[in-house]
């Protein structure tokens with residue numbers, strides 16, 4: 041499949057593929073620890089963006105001319121590459137969307153049309169706003185009921201409570217695979233089995249998992265899996281909704297327009313088959329093709345080694361930060377990865393983030409689109425360092441020293 045052979049995991053070599061990492065910010069070598077918000081892009085993705093708009097730009101699925109057919113072939117090849125990477129049965133099960141948020145809204149609207157008053161949607165207390173608000177809107181529209189499974193202080197889902205909230209009334213469980221704020225890895229396989237046992241479908245928010253671990257939707261047996269291209273080394277403005285074919289077949293279209301139809305008359309319109317039924321209008325063609333490139337890049341990475349490396353980074357950083365007076369790590373799940381969130385008594389996260397920025401270090405501060413989770417911990421926000429496989433232990437050393445320096449300046 042891949043042009044690149046799978047290589048043994050080597051951070052130095054991987055970093056060479058990412059030109060953004062070679063910059064200086066305020067005269068300091070950039071340390072990019074905001075991968076939870078978006079990841080940097082490898083050279084082959086950058087080249088593909090340039091190539092597409094320089095030479096291959098054409099609309100797809102409708103042209104008879106050479107360029108249109110070439111663009112169509114590449115766009116559909118990207119879909120197939122993603123299908124194979126995540127282990128979907130058919131390429132029809134891969135719907136291109138604008139990203140995670142768009143994918144969840146599609147499901148909330150379209151799968152939501154199949155629900156009725158009193159049906160329940162179950163989420164968790166650690167969800168991103170984009171996995172909360174679309175369900176609240178569905179409940180408003182259709183009288184469904186939103187239930188929220190609680191977490192413990194370590195930031196782990198309380199499985200007994202989750203099971204207690206599951207019932208034959210539960211039509212959908214929608215849950216994040218990995219928390220963007222805490223780094224908690226949820227036991228999604230077990231969650232899926234338990235949900236299926238009561239007849240509920242399951243949507244996995246994979247916005248934080250596909251870039252960190254090997255994903256196989258067939259093994260997981262999830263009904264939907266969603267993610268954003270920009271967090272998995274591809275361009276912004278595109279993402280994926282994986283759905284099981286029989287389910288997608290039963291769901292009505294989300295948006296109407298070109299490409300999603302089979303035949304239009306003013307009296308009656310019939311819809312196109314999957315995946316086009318859910319892809320109204322001219323899509324983000326370059327985005328789809330370049331997301332395919334990002335997956336080609338991922339195929340060259342030993343993801344198990346990458347995951348081990350990222351966990352080592354997080355453990356290493358936490359071990360040192362934990363010794364700082366007044367500093368509290370937020371999110372101490374037994375199974376966690378690649379995210380270190382913390383708050384410091386008496387100091388606003390924003391002030392720490394600003395001082396780190398001046399030292400060339402990019403972190404995120406604030407509520408990370410998880411306000412209910414911040415309310416649970418009773419804090420306004422955290423400082424979050426989130427790692428990708430291209431980050432290094434040396435960067436962590438510099439980061440920890442910079443945090444120490446920042447705290448002494450703010451005290």
Ligand SMILES: *Cc1c(COP(=O)(O)O)cnc(C)c1O
Pocket residue numbers: 076139140141142168170171216218219220245247248268
């Ligand atoms: C980033 C993120 C989202 C939203 O992704 P968008 O790319 O902004 O649509 C949803 N869930 C989680 C867990 C995220 O990290």
